[in-house]
Amino acid sequence: MKKMMTIVALISTTTYATAQNKKFIETMEHNIAILDTTRDASVLQNQANMFERIGNAEKNEWLPKYYAAYCYVNMTYSPKADIDTWCDKAESFLKKADSMSPNNSEIITLKAQIASARISVNPMTRGQKYGTMAGEFREQAKKLDATNPRPYFLDGTAYFYTPPMFGGGKDKAKPSFEKAKTMFETFKPASSIAPHWGKGSNEYYLKQCDKDSTDKKDSTTEKK
């Protein structure tokens, strides 16, 4: 009888756990899908809240924290952004994610993105400090996972938005986007809810690079 009870209890808890896990995965999948289609700050705010709630219930999962941070970083690109406040918020989520999953290439990549976002508050005075920081995070992220295309994609955007006089520009950005492109093609996310963003944007930037590229030969080979 006792044995029986234990078995029943065990089966029940595992089914319960699986059900819970299924709920987690499904909820995450649904909400991550929303992220792939929006840039609207208020939608992102709602999604950040959603991930915060999931994170509150799923105390051992780093991904809800990661995505909450991801939402806040992306909110900073909206016109009326409160960049430092949102970056602070993103950092606080990432710090928790980092302690759950240390040395995670994806988390470090997002740190690089936060540092870059902070520059736009005042590029003249912040460029040096946060630019260096972003660059170092990207390098660290590459080292931690050689297959992660996102740090290369961010390299590209860094060059893309840097004026040519500071060594940036479209010509400089293009090789990074191309490298990211080949990597995106082979990259397999660890799960359905693991980070997979950037592929579409990378394509967009590659097109932008080609659009105004003065090197005609280069762009024709690209079209093939």
Next chain:
Amino acid sequence: MKRKFTLCIIILLGIHSTFAQTKISGKVTDQKKQTIPGANIFVKDSYDGISSSPDGTYTFIANDTGEVTILTSFIGYETLEKKIKLNGKEITFNPVLKEAFNELKVVTISAGTIEASDERRTTVLKPLDIVTTAGGLGDINGALKTLPGAQQVGESAELFVRGGTGAETKTMIDGMVVNNPFFSSNPDIASRGRFSPFIFKGTVFSTGGYSAQYGQAMSSVLALETTDLPDRTSSTVALSSVGVGVGHNHLWKKKKMSAGVDVNYTDLSPYFSLVKQTPEYTTKPQFAGGAMNFRKKTSASGIIKFYGYFNLSSLGFKTLSIDSINGFKNLFELDNQNIYTNLTYKERLGEKWVLNVGASYSTNVDKINLSFDTIRSQSDLTQGRLVVSRGIGKLSIIRFGGEYQYSFDKFDIKGVSHNYYYNTTTKAIDNYSAEFVEADIFLSQKLVLRLGGRGEYSTLMNNYVVAPRTSVSYKLGDYSTFSVAYGQFYQKPERTFILSSRLPDYNKSTHYIANIQKVDNFHTLRLEVYYKKYDNLTIYNPDSTRTNGGYGYAQGLDLFWRDKKTFKGVDYWISYTYLDTKRMYLYYPKEVTPPFAAEHTATLVFKKFFDKLNLSTGFTYSFASGRPYYNPKNPEFLGDRTIDYNSLGVNCAYLRQIKKCFAVLAFAVTNVLGQNQVFGYRYSYDYKRKEAISPPASNGRFFFLGLFLSFGQDRSKEVIDNNN
């Protein structure tokens, strides 16, 4: 057995199913009843919850039953926790959120203070602004002269603030006094500040009412704070029309330690052979020097910093003597040696305490040859300083500490006059000690009261004085602050008097300031009115004794407006200073306006960046109404006024990244329009001839061309305007 099993199933199923769902709805507001959209309302440890809609309302279904905690959170507000019993009946809950502590929302003491800082807080200026201000030629003081309160005293590099003399402004590096912040020069030619603006991360220019931490400055304090560890290892090369410089700054791998050294040599001979100068140079100005720094992080919060500076300079020229009829020329030759060192240690002790310790040694020797005299003037300063601060509650803080300064001054003069040979030496040694205590008491986030006092004792003065200081600031809105300040300030008499045997006592000033300031990310508006009372100023008595019978006042208004938004890519600021000051001082027969005070001073600084051309340009226009000068033929003492002062300076810089090298090609001109600038007049003994005191170049213009290369700094990763 079977019954028990069924029971188990029922219980287990019970966990999986929902007994009842509870609908929760309401509206999220702040304490001022403003609705908050985007707030997160949810049941603790569950998925259930929702974001508030644009009108602040929300509705969601909670699946739990019994007592749960509902959390409501939003950025900038404290998270609200509320225990609610869920039993299936609809619940209305209107969360009211309280604003969270936010640095930007907390009042700061702003009376009398203009700060340039890289820290996140909104400041009037950023350190980079100092370097890019036209007319200043990259000199800290040149840029500060574009701010309200400072006078345009073209014949001196010193900062003359609100009716005070240049000696009434003290420069500090990391809290340590700098005795000779400017290159030595002769009295009528302005020199430059000794220190590169690039070594400082923060500049606080205080034009009155400053903290009890600072003493021995009656008018103004310029507090400079050196940078911490650099971001990366780099090397620099500077080539310019006046000299060369190289430097290297190394950052160790773990980013805990850095060391740097730079040397430079400046020689004005090539420039002076191209651009004619009024004086006839016997030795064209030459400067050779260097600086080194060392920084080490001793823990997560502790840092040791060392900064050492040395410089040798010489110059010499002859000017036609105004008293000579046969073309006699007066000689002025100067050799200077200067060393400044500064060692500081900062550490956090536990949660609440912060310790700051510092020590500094500096020495300055001027050797001057005049036509008939030889002078050697030496001043050494050894100082130590300890400041302890303790946080009280979230915002309030108490600071206390002390400082000790040992100063040694020696003045030798020898020469021949009317066949009489003289050789005299005067010396002065002073042991100065001071202690201070100061508390910033936040009565609320919006209201802060600063109460402080400073006790000072000097063995030379043989007198102990206590100087009370206080200020109150109130935050009127998100961006505006109203402040008032009061303080007493003592200062030893100027060095000349210290060295005399008939020694007067401390000079004293009392400040009353009211300030209103509005600062957001793109605009700054500042209006300040002040009244300053001078007491115990040094005077010469007819019997050649010196006593403290002088007095005076300064009152006026400072206005500052800066706008970075209205015109695209343009940043400009306007300063205006109205000054009404009179003093009974030195040999003055009565209370009059001194020669270093102009009634009206105004400055326009304009900067524009052309990103397509990689070009940064700017200009500075300065105006000051005429200043009093002494005309021996006018019975009214200092009754004459010079012509108004006008000056237009322009600069431009072309920036370029070449591989790992970042290059800046800079060009600057002062007094572009060649406007006649007169700072005063010299008269011959018989009063028959007078000579204007003007800048040394014939038309007051100075040209500068420089190329600055920085290696190892991949700026492409630095200046990224990321909007992806």
